[in-house]
Amino acid sequence: MKIKSNLAISESGFVFDPETGDSFTLNFTGKDILNQINQGISLNDIQKNILEKYDVESDSLEMNFYDFISMLKHFNILHENE
Amino acid sequence: MEKLKYERPIINKINLGIPNKFGTKPKFEPITQIDGVPVQILAEKFGSPVMVISEKKIKETYKEAKRAFTTRYPKVQFAWSYKTNYLDAVCRIFHKMGSWAEVVSGFEYDKALSNGMPGNQIIFNGPDKSLKDLEKAVINKSYIHIDHFDELYDLIEIAEKLDEKPKVAIRINMNTGIYPIWDKFGFNLENGDAWNAINKIMISGKLDLVGLHTHIGTFINTVEPYGVATTKLMDLVIRINEKFHTLIKYIDLGGGFASTNTLRGSYLQGSDTCPSFDAYAEAITNSIINSGMDIENLPMLILESGRALIDEAGSIVGSVIANKRLADGRRSMIIDVGVNILFTAFWYDHLINPGQSFSYNSEETTIYGPLCMNIDCIRPNMQFPVLKKGDLIVISKIGAYNMTQWMQFITMRPNVVLIDLQGQTHVIRQNETLETITSLELIPDYLKS
Numbered sequence: 001m002k003i004k005s006n007l008a009i010s011e012s013g014f015v016f017d018p019e020t021g022d023s024f025t026l027n028f029t030g031k032d033i034l035n036q037i038n039q040g041i042s043l044n045d046i047q048k049n050i051l052e053k054y055d056v057e058s059d060s061l062e063m064n065f066y067d068f069i070s071m072l073k074h075f076n077i078l079h080e081n082e
Numbered sequence: 083m084e085k086l087k088y089e090r091p092i093i094n095k096i097n098l099g100i101p102n103k104f105g106t107k108p109k110f111e112p113i114t115q116i117d118g119v120p121v122q123i124l125a126e127k128f129g130s131p132v133m134v135i136s137e138k139k140i141k142e143t144y145k146e147a148k149r150a151f152t153t154r155y156p157k158v159q160f161a162w163s164y165k166t167n168y169l170d171a172v173c174r175i176f177h178k179m180g181s182w183a184e185v186v187s188g189f190e191y192d193k194a195l196s197n198g199m200p201g202n203q204i205i206f207n208g209p210d211k212s213l214k215d216l217e218k219a220v221i222n223k224s225y226i227h228i229d230h231f232d233e234l235y236d237l238i239e240i241a242e243k244l245d246e247k248p249k250v251a252i253r254i255n256m257n258t259g260i261y262p263i264w265d266k267f268g269f270n271l272e273n274g275d276a277w278n279a280i281n282k283i284m285i286s287g288k289l290d291l292v293g294l295h296t297h298i299g300t301f302i303n304t305v306e307p308y309g310v311a312t313t314k315l316m317d318l319v320i321r322i323n324e325k326f327h328t329l330i331k332y333i334d335l336g337g338g339f340a341s342t343n344t345l346r347g348s349y350l351q352g353s354d355t356c357p358s359f360d361a362y363a364e365a366i367t368n369s370i371i372n373s374g375m376d377i378e379n380l381p382m383l384i385l386e387s388g389r390a391l392i393d394e395a396g397s398i399v400g401s402v403i404a405n406k407r408l409a410d411g412r413r414s415m416i417i418d419v420g421v422n423i424l425f426t427a428f429w430y431d432h433l434i435n436p437g438q439s440f441s442y443n444s445e446e447t448t449i450y451g452p453l454c455m456n457i458d459c460i461r462p463n464m465q466f467p468v469l470k471k472g473d474l475i476v477i478s479k480i481g482a483y484n485m486t487q488w489m490q491f492i493t494m495r496p497n498v499v500l501i502d503l504q505g506q507t508h509v510i511r512q513n514e515t516l517e518t519i520t521s522l523e524l525i526p527d528y529l530k531s
Contacts, residue, residue: 026092055087067090
């Protein structure tokens, strides 16, 4: 699982795709997850990190996490094999 | 180490379009209390969803409407439109402030009587009045607004039978420059039916023609048609006086004033397009004052405004059942408020706010109700903050028509709570239970075992 190359992610959660010209905004948890994916951390480990860091139950997180991942794929930001 | 506050991760695509100079900033402010009562407490104490009526808002709105009209014209009488919200507690608030009752069925008529209204302060409108209803209204000396010739002839017969002279008005429909023309009700002015009805009433000698009534439509966002309607009614008042030497005691402009809700498909927000009470009052009273009628013989003005007086006093506190992702990537949020109790969702883009604090992030969201029906959609598309299961939402400006047009379908109707001027809560209609529904059902013997 890898983030599309050349993607620019700012500190404020602004994402720019120079290939398509599309831009996106992330909230703080979204930005946190995307940064961790960018660092090559596995999805399972990211979930564990989020559970430790934020006040959230694992069931809720799992549901929200995979919804977020599906949206990253929907926007062509995340690819299975790249 | 204390954990950070969690918010569901979201990503939104930024869509740049042509700037809209009419565009309004999305308002995402939490509504955490209604008249000082926390919405959390309302949901805990009375269940979710719960409908809430603010007595304070009713009184503020009524006083504002009354001020607008009485400062321009001395003889003004409001009559509370029962069909808009006929919960007894609501009706009684209006009656205590001086409103008469305006009813459109035998059921509503009896409700007005049970709320202590004297017969001579009840206006009886509507196309369906049974002979029994009419007799009762005649005996009680109520104002009967005749809708069609069949009713007119019925009333003449009843007057003879009871040896009474019923107080009547005729309902008149007319072209006021708006579309559609509401010609379902009453007698048409332009084709001569209204004048024909007036002549029949006057020549019969059996009925006491005291008023003229019109109701030009609903949610009328412009005031000019009211001016036109008033002028046309005043012309008839003068014509009746000239031909029959009879003074018409009142003209009734009905209702139809808009509320600040936003109609579906409307480009501008309702709060920007809704005329003020002052604007309506100016159009109507100017037409009366500027008519050719002698000042001392000007008729009383009756107004049957419903929606504009109660809509903003009502709210629903509900909660989030689930969040889902639609096929096109949009979020859908399911809440426990369906179109069965929020009938006006078919007409309005209702104002929906979170019931607790939230971050500034929002997503394009479709808000569905809980019914297992595809039509159960409260807002097809709106930017909405990221809420999670169990979070509260508050839908505002729902006081008109929902508590009368709601239906028991799939789920039960919820508690309705009144918040009084001291901030005390009172259940004014209990939530339904299984027994409420089954108590009316009968099972044939052969299906009992």
